[in-house]
Amino acid sequence: MSHPRGSYTTSDLSRKSGDIIAEALRHPVMITQRNKPRLILLNIEDYDRLMRQSDSRSTGTIETMPDGLLGEFEAAVDLYAESDEAGR
Incomplete structure (x- = not known):
């Protein structure tokens, strides 16, 4: 979704609700x-x-967790632990 074209204040919403809707x-x-x-x-x-997307x-x-995803997760944790130890 692109940025909205129309922009109104909450005061406008009270006064121009029909036009805004x-x-x-x-x-x-x-x-x-x-x-x-x-x-x-x-x-x-x-x-x-938007809800579908x-x-x-x-x-x-x-x-x-599927085995493949578990392996990726364990590898990411190991990599993080190694980089954390190296940073100390």
Whole structure:
């Protein structure tokens, strides 16, 4: 998603909500508060697309980790331990 084209303040949201919502249906709109970005309004299709593209990593334990990944993990830990010892 690119940066929002429209930017409005929270005060604008109170006064121009209809116009801002109409614009947000076309493209994401930024809402600022005290000159800082605070919210992004976007249509449901853009939201759904972002959710589908979001990070799908999952958690597990060493016992459930695939052997190949466990080997990579152990090698990374060993490398970190070696560099930490060398840095002391």
